[in-house]
Amino acid sequence: MQEISRVLGRVDEIRRKMVDDESKVLFDARLRFMFDKDFYEFSKAMFSLERKWIIPYLDKTYNFDNDYSEIVLWGCGKDGRHVRSLLARSKYASIPISFVTNNMSQWGQTHEFEIDNLNVVRTPIISPEELRSRINNAVIIISSIAYRCEIMDQLGSYGAKMEQIVYPFTYFGYRLYGERETPQYFDLFEANSNEIFLDVGANGGGTATDFVKWCGEKGYKAIYSFEAHPRFIDITKEYFKNNNLHDAEVVPIAAWDKKDTLDFSISLANGNGGCHVMESANLNSNDWLDASVKVPADTIDNVLSGKPATFIKMDIEGSEYKALVGAEKTIKKYKPRMAISIYHKPEDIVMLPYIISQYNPDYKFALRQYHSGMWETILYCF
Structure with missing residues (x-):
């Protein structure tokens, strides 16, 4: 909490790094939501943006x-x-x-x-x-x-x-929700040649296919898909095989800020399904299914061992901050472009751009909303 209070003093600095009006509208709305938890006020700001939704x-x-x-x-x-x-x-x-x-x-x-x-x-x-x-x-x-x-x-x-x-x-x-027409995670950038993709939170491998389509004729060099749950590891490997994805590796760990063993839980809390890692599972709560599954965790820096990354997508149900801490060396050295989910925790709207700015003050940011609810707000870093 003390760190969040300190970071809030840098809000104006973070906002200045947002590159367009759409990003600033969403940043201000997320910042208000952090304090008032008023979804309707957030949705009014979201719908003030001039674009169409698919239902x-x-x-x-x-x-x-x-x-x-x-x-x-x-x-x-x-x-x-x-x-x-x-x-x-x-x-x-x-x-x-x-x-x-x-x-x-x-x-x-x-x-x-x-x-x-x-x-x-x-x-x-x-x-x-x-x-x-x-x-x-x-x-x-x-x-x-x-x-x-x-x-x-x-x-x-x-x-x-x-x-x-x-x-x-x-x-x-x-059930009745809107989607953005443009592809999530691959909306803001054009692919470069020989992209090296870190899909942090693979959840079946579908995002890797979107990445390959995004690369198009330029091709890509490598895909590293981070997936910790044994069931999803097998599903992702099978998906890569069935879709003929070359140079695609499943990394069977949870991206974290240190080498560790964590509980992997499938959550139905608050009516929203989601899978995430926790340092300590609440085994007495009815919110958790599968809370007893233990998975290995490690840092992105340790996994890559100095190898480069050009593009990082990160959607790991609230563990994004920990994963970014564990990617410090990679981000400082290679300055990858990134697409990071920023909606799982209210404070992420300031904590995630803040830590990335600490690694490299030259990073600029954009925000895009892909769901008409509170979900799927993506922070683009470049």
């Missing part, structure tokens, strides 16, 4: 050309406004959209918000009876966590079919 669930589930003609959001609180903002930044912006609520004092009103400096989105708030009259033409998104069972019963009494109803908030997070 995979709607894309694959509904045909708005033939089967449905409108979208109705049941609930116009913070969750409803978040979903409305997402729709306004997608291809569904041109489809008629309404809020519906059982609160009769809001019927006939219009909710307004700015989508950018030029345009205001106006969304009517209708009554359930008005929805009933056109129920067959609507996709209904339940954008309220409270009373969701009662809302489902009410929709059923109106004749709504289950396939018309979208409930965004599933146990594992958002």
